[in-house]
Amino acid sequence: MKMISALCLALGTFGATVTSVSAQIIPGGYFRLTTMIRESNKKCLEGNRVNGSMGGAIFMNSCQNVTGQMWRAVPIN
Numbered sequence: 001m002k003m004i005s006a007l008c009l010a011l012g013t014f015g016a017t018v019t020s021v022s023a024q025i026i027p028g029g030y031f032r033l034t035t036m037i038r039e040s041n042k043k044c045l046e047g048n049r050v051n052g053s054m055g056g057a058i059f060m061n062s063c064q065n066v067t068g069q070m071w072r073a074v075p076i077n
Contacts, residue, residue: 030070032063044069 026032033045044063050056063069 030072032069
């Protein structure tokens with residue numbers, strides 16, 4: 001639970017409100033994130049590679065099975 005709290009705090013920096021973590025865990029311990037405002041529109045948080053077209057930006061996009069929408073909480077220590 002500590003890790004999820006830290007993740008929520010970190011995402012708050014980007015203006016994302018984490019309402020829940022999906023019960024469906026993607027293989028490898030990954031999960032998808034959404035915001036309270038965009039959840040009903042089936043939008044998920046997506047990251048872009050630094051060398052990609054958006055220079056590493058994160059943004060909301062239609063939820064889909066892509067690696068850019070697979071997130072994992074990593075311990076700080």
